[in-house]
Amino acid sequence: MPLPVHWVNLQPDSHLSVLDRGFAYGDGLFETLRYHRGHFHLQDPHLQRLRRGCQQLDIDYPHESLQQHFATTADYLCGRDIAEATLRLSVTRGTAQDGLQGRGYAGAHGTPNVVFSVFPCKLPWRQTPAPARLILNRHPLATQPLLAGIKHCNRLEQVLAAKVVREEGVDEAIMQNQAGQVIAAVAANLFLADGGRLYTPDLSECGVAGTVRALVLEQLAATCMIHVEQRPVGLSELYQAEEVILSNSLIGIQSVANIEDHHFTATGVADQLRSCFFDWVDRQAQ
Amino acid sequence: MPLPVHWVNLQPDSHLSVLDRGFAYGDGLFETLRYHRGHFHLQDPHLQRLRRGCQQLDIDYPHESLQQHFATTADYLCGRDIAEATLRLSVTRGTAQDGLQGRGYAGAHGTPNVVFSVFPCKLPWRQTPAPARLILNRHPLATQPLLAGIKHCNRLEQVLAAKVVREEGVDEAIMQNQAGQVIAAVAANLFLADGGRLYTPDLSECGVAGTVRALVLEQLAATCMIHVEQRPVGLSELYQAEEVILSNSLIGIQSVANIEDHHFTATGVADQLRSCFFDWVDRQAQ
Numbered sequence: 001m002p003l004p005v006h007w008v009n010l011q012p013d014s015h016l017s018v019l020d021r022g023f024a025y026g027d028g029l030f031e032t033l034r035y036h037r038g039h040f041h042l043q044d045p046h047l048q049r050l051r052r053g054c055q056q057l058d059i060d061y062p063h064e065s066l067q068q069h070f071a072t073t074a075d076y077l078c079g080r081d082i083a084e085a086t087l088r089l090s091v092t093r094g095t096a097q098d099g100l101q102g103r104g105y106a107g108a109h110g111t112p113n114v115v116f117s118v119f120p121c122k123l124p125w126r127q128t129p130a131p132a133r134l135i136l137n138r139h140p141l142a143t144q145p146l147l148a149g150i151k152h153c154n155r156l157e158q159v160l161a162a163k164v165v166r167e168e169g170v171d172e173a174i175m176q177n178q179a180g181q182v183i184a185a186v187a188a189n190l191f192l193a194d195g196g197r198l199y200t201p202d203l204s205e206c207g208v209a210g211t212v213r214a215l216v217l218e219q220l221a222a223t224c225m226i227h228v229e230q231r232p233v234g235l236s237e238l239y240q241a242e243e244v245i246l247s248n249s250l251i252g253i254q255s256v257a258n259i260e261d262h263h264f265t266a267t268g269v270a271d272q273l274r275s276c277f278f279d280w281v282d283r284q285a286q
Numbered sequence: 287m288p289l290p291v292h293w294v295n296l297q298p299d300s301h302l303s304v305l306d307r308g309f310a311y312g313d314g315l316f317e318t319l320r321y322h323r324g325h326f327h328l329q330d331p332h333l334q335r336l337r338r339g340c341q342q343l344d345i346d347y348p349h350e351s352l353q354q355h356f357a358t359t360a361d362y363l364c365g366r367d368i369a370e371a372t373l374r375l376s377v378t379r380g381t382a383q384d385g386l387q388g389r390g391y392a393g394a395h396g397t398p399n400v401v402f403s404v405f406p407c408k409l410p411w412r413q414t415p416a417p418a419r420l421i422l423n424r425h426p427l428a429t430q431p432l433l434a435g436i437k438h439c440n441r442l443e444q445v446l447a448a449k450v451v452r453e454e455g456v457d458e459a460i461m462q463n464q465a466g467q468v469i470a471a472v473a474a475n476l477f478l479a480d481g482g483r484l485y486t487p488d489l490s491e492c493g494v495a496g497t498v499r500a501l502v503l504e505q506l507a508a509t510c511m512i513h514v515e516q517r518p519v520g521l522s523e524l525y526q527a528e529e530v531i532l533s534n535s536l537i538g539i540q541s542v543a544n545i546e547d548h549h550f551t552a553t554g555v556a557d558q559l560r561s562c563f564f565d566w567v568d569r570q571a572q
Contacts, residue, residue, distance in 0.1 A: 006304050015301035016309060018292050018401050023302060023376070025441035026312025057442065058449060088389075090309070093445075103374075103405060105441060105448035105473055115304050119389060142428035143464065147442055154440035155311035155391060156343065156433055159379075162392035163344060178429065187391055 002080045007116045010068055016115065021093040021107050026153040028092030028113075029053040032249055035085040035118070036125045038078055039285040040070065042249060045211040050091060053150035054112075059093050062112045066091075069116045077118070084121040086250060089114070090153070123251060126278050131257035131266070132171040132246055134185065136235075137161045140178040141206045149209040161186045172246060174238070174259055177206055182233045188248040189213035191228075192241035193269040198228040199237075212247040212277065220276045226269065245270045253277050288366045293402045296354055302401065307379040307393050312439040314378030314399075315339040318535055321371040321404070322411045324364060325571040326356060328535060331497040336377060339436035340398075345379050348398045352377075355402045363404070370407040372536060375400070376439070409537060412564050417543035417552070418457040418532055420471065422521075423447045426464045427492045435495040447472045458532065460524065460545055463492055468519045474534040475499035477514075478527035479555040484514040485523075498533040498563065506562045512555065531556045539563050 006014040021027035031046040040046075047066065054061040069089065077085055094110035096103045123129060141157055157175075165173045165186060172185040183201050184190050189210040192199045198221055203209050221228035238244065244256035244264050253274035255266050292300040308314035317332040326332075333352065340347040355375065363371055380396035382389045409415060427443055443461075451459045451472060458471040469487050470476050475496040478485045484507055489495050507514035524530065530542035530550050539560035541552050 004305075008304065014304055016304050018294065018300050018302050018376075018403060019290075020309065021445075022312075023306065023309045023378075024316070024374075024439065025445055026308075026439055027442060027445050030310070057446070088310075090304075092309075105444040106452040107445060107449070115309075117304060139432050142430035144428035144443065146425050146446060152442055153310065153312055154442045156313060156438055156440045157430070158391040159307075159311055159313050159393060160343070160432060162390065166392040 002082060003085060004117060004119045005076060006118075007069060007072060009114055010065065010072065016113060017095045019096040019103070020113055021096065022090060022113070022153055024096070025105065026155070027057070027107060028090055028153045029057065029059070029151055030088060030090040030153060031151060033087045033089070034121065034125070034250055035077060035087055036285070037083050038074060040074070040087060041281050041285075042211045042215065043070070045214055046249070049151060049209065049211060053152060054091065056146070056150050057093070057152065058109075059091065059112055060109070062091060062114050065112075065114045069114055073116050073118060084125060086119045086121045088117045088119070092153070121250075128274065129251045129254045131255040133257050134172045134174055134259040135165065135168050135170050136260055137164065137173040137175050137186070140180075141175050141183055143177055143205045145205050148206050149203055151208050158186050175207075176235065180235060182235055182238050183207040185246055188246040188251065188254070191216065191245040191247065192233060192238060193226075193243040193245065193267060194241045196226065198226050198269070199233055200228070200230050201233045202230050210248055212249060212252060215277070215280065216247060216273060220273055220280065223276045223280070224269075224272045243267045243269050245273065288368060289371060290403060290405045291362060292404075293355060293358060295400055296351065296358065302399060303381045305382040305389070306399055307382065308376060308399070308439055310382070311391065312441070313343070313393060314376055314439045315343065315345070315437055316374060316376040316439060317437060319373045319375070320407065320411070320536055321363060321373055322571070323369050324360060326360070326373060327567050327571075328497045328501065329356070331500055332535070335437060335495065335497060339438060340377065342432070342436050343379070343438065344395075345377065345398055346395070348377060348400050351398075351400045355400060359402050359404060370411060372405045372407045374403045374405070378439070407536075414560065415537045415540045417541040419543050420458045420460055420545040421451065421454050421456050422546055423450065423459040423461050423472070426462050426466075427469055429463055429491045431491050434492050435489055437494050444472050461493075462521065466521060468521055468524050469493040471532055474532040474537065474540070477502065477531040477533065478519060478524060479512075479529040479531060479553060480527045482512065484512050484555070485519055486514070486516050487519045488516050496534055498535060498538060501563070501566065502533060502559060506559055506566060509562045509566070510555075510558045529553045529555050531559065
């Protein structure tokens with residue numbers, strides 16, 4: 001079986017030093033990308049977010065290494081006729097050098113470790129995911145502007161929330177901040193469609209600014225002729241929305257069927273956005 | 287050179303799968319212990335905190351594995367006549383099994399990975415550390431009761447704060463919460479001595495509840511005939527304290543010389559606590 005497959009710093013390898021700072025402190029960043037027939041979807045936006053994350057955490061952005069990893073990974077998948085896959089790439093601050101320097105919280109300014117892992121893809125490209133069944137997560141996300149927006153590896157809040165999602169047998173959960181404002185789902189961003197407009201929560205204090213979310217904000221909404229806005233969103237506003245929509249790199253655009261007892265009916269906005277999304281990505285791949 | 291030395295799940299090994307959840311999401315816990323002549327200091331309190339952390343994160347507490355690692359590590363150090371060392375032990379949720387199950391945030395309930403790493407010790411046992419020079423960290427710690435108190439591996443806040451500490455050429459930094467209350471130093475707990483009493487910040491919403499801190503609260507303060515209390519502490523209160531004291535497993539008890547322009551004079555409380563601390567640990571080792 002050719003997947004999963006892993007590279008560590010360009011070597012085919014599935015192991016990493018226990019002195020890696022990602023392992024020690026979650027001191028790194030990651031991106032999850034969909035691969036389809038020779039192309040990694042939204043590669044540039046993912047790398048832009050990764051670069052922003054590296055700047056925010058003061059990790060050297062490993063441009064060359066990343067480019068070579070992408071080429072190696074694409075060669076591997078093309079060579080084995082694998083049409084669809086999911087890539088997780090990770091960049092950490094690197095390995096504490098001699099077991100002393102950089103062992104404590106203050107990491108030495110060293111060479112980042114780059115890890116590429118490729119897994120099978122669950123949802124075939126251009127397939128519409130079933131509308132998601134959601135619950136409301138009872139534990140608010142912490143407010144931390146220093147870490148907001150970027151996709152860093154400190155994800156215990158998401159791990160704990162995802163555990164409840166699995167136990168409840170649903171697909172996702174709404175995460176709020178400590179002021180009760182809606183932020184996102186556990187592993188997806190959130191849009192509300194109401195009165196012909198789209199809203200997505202402001203993420204300046206917590207949450208991950210997704211690449212599909214950015215694409216909707218910057219391009220897809222305009223293509224669909226829908227006004228879109230990022231701003232604080234309250235829970236009652238969410239419940240009163242005509243349609244609620246999730247976005248992430250692996251599912252693309254997904255309708256929300258319900259949040260606990262609050263049911264939503266598809267008004268066509270999610271379908272329209274999804275269609276624009278598929279077309280946009282396919283055009284990029286041409 | 288016999289140190290550093292590492293064990294992964296009881297095997298002499300310094301590498302771990304890139305599918306380890308500690309690497310992926312900081313989904314694990316760690317403890318740092320001082321070793322001196324056959325004994326790991328405060329081993330029981332460290333393991334109690336680790337067990338509490340495992341419960342809080344729903345990770346199976348690997349009791350047997352930990353006990354065997356401690357025995358193996360002590361044998362190694364005794365066999366090589368290494369009198370002093372620092373142990374970092376880590377417990378993660380384990381390895382995502384097939385690259386799919388447990389790859390997302392919701393980890394499968396698998397077998398935790400246990401890593402023991404032993405490093406040289408910087409400060410000889412019973413040596414008094416020089417009074418610490420501190421700055422005030424400008425970025426507050428996030429409030430997250432779900433993760434407060436335990437020593438989990440989501441430590442980017444500490445990594446970023448420790449970077450400023452190193453750049454400023456000082457020893458430590460005061461961390462506040464978003465309400466402006468004092469919580470701790472970056473890698474140490476905090477006590478204020480004032481009017482013959484000791485205060486330490488309440489850690490129910492953020493911070494790590496240190497083992498030396500617990501020992502002071504539960505035993506050493508009483509031995510020193512000082513009343514001790516945990517409660518919210520404001521910044522002005524900190525500046526007005528007669529003496530400010532740091533505690534952690536590696537330094538033990540350390541006086542604070544200054545926090546930026548606010549200088550403190552030793553009143554004897556830190557010295558008294560340190561002496562009680564050394565004696566208590568040595569008694570346990572007999």
